[in-house]
């Protein structure tokens with residue numbers, strides 16, 4: 556009855572959706588543990604594309620149960636839009652989605668505040684997705700948020716909305732000079748989605764405990780990536796949740812001793828959306844080429860992703876902090892066209908060589924990458940399904956990434972579709 560965790564090893568967009576979809580086949584329950592509709596997991600099945608923001612990618616496998624844990628923040632509008640998309644695509648979701656009563660709601664006020672803080676010139680711009688994530692988690696932590704279980708008790712809901720808006724309106728009208736939000740408006744909005752939401756709310760923690768007792772396989776799905784973790788990422792340029800594997804225990808209520816395996820997902824190069832340090836960023840024609848070949852545009856916001864070389868210290872850090880046992884490496888095929896490739900093995904900071912990322916992440920702002928160069932394989936890996944069929948130069952590159960990361964690569968993705976996948980040691 557394994558409990559496995561999928562975690563992003565970089566700044567998100569590693570291709571976790573596809574890997575979750577593949578591994579879902581061997582799991583009964585797929586459980587999302589943090590984040591909200593800021594994530595964008597693209598999965599292509601038989602040529603049909605599904606973009607999931609909140610619902611675990613396991614929903615695309617018939618009969619699998621999908622859990623949204625207490626660590627997730629749920630925007631009901633976005634959830635319903637996703638359900639509509641799935642139903643239109645022929646996916647039967649009846650009885651397959653269970654949302655924790657402890658998961659907090661993202662409300663229109665949170666999106667307003669997210670946008671207001673991002674456009675306020677006196678504050679550091681983070682480049683958020685504008686989905687209200689930070690403000691919703693801030694309210695949760697300040698104990699003025701709206702968890703799902705308040706929706707089941709109208710008196711509690713009404714009093715909580717009034718209390719929250721007292722605080723939030725002073726910020727909105729005072730600091731940001733925006734229009735206040737009336738409690739009646741927000742309550743009407745919330746009450747309008749309760750009938751549709753209520754049937755989906757259930758005791759996810761007990762359901763997971765029961766599933767473990769009954770020998771079911773559970774896949775815990777992380778969103779974003781290690782370097783965007785609130786505690787362990789490149790603060791303040793991070794998201795507001797715990798993206799690392801430890802977040803799965805908190806965000807789902809699973810005891811740490813029950814975790815069997817952590818699968819880290821890493822791209823064959825690096826991307827980042829939004830602001831913040833990115834030592835291996837390529838602002839030249841090669842970066843533009845990778846962006847074009849890899850279709851590196853955000854699945855949630857459509858923003859172009861910054862592209863750069865594979866960063867060894869980031870991968871080593873992710874392996875260590877998440878306890879990565881195996882790596883799923885994605886988008887190898889994007890590099891097919893390149894003559895030369897570089898891999899960052901260390902940084903130079905103030906003239907000193909730094910091999911590993913430590914708690915002083917601010918050094919990344921001045922880190923200069925130390926590179927090892929490789930010859931490109933200049934042939935097609937796209938669609939290859941057997942490791943032995945990869946060009947020798949691609950194998951050399953992969954071996955080096957494995958050595959740099961400190962964990963074995965067990966899956967290599969060579970294209971968007973389910974079928975374009977190499978599973979080593981099946």
Ligand code: IMP
Pocket residue numbers: 566567568593594595681682683684685686687688689778779783792793794795828829830
């Ligand atoms: P937020 O999560 O919308 O508050 O954004 C905080 C930071 O995390 C910004 O730099 C976003 O671009 C980044 N971010 C949030 N979600 C994702 C994701 O799914 N992929 C990549 N970056 C993300």
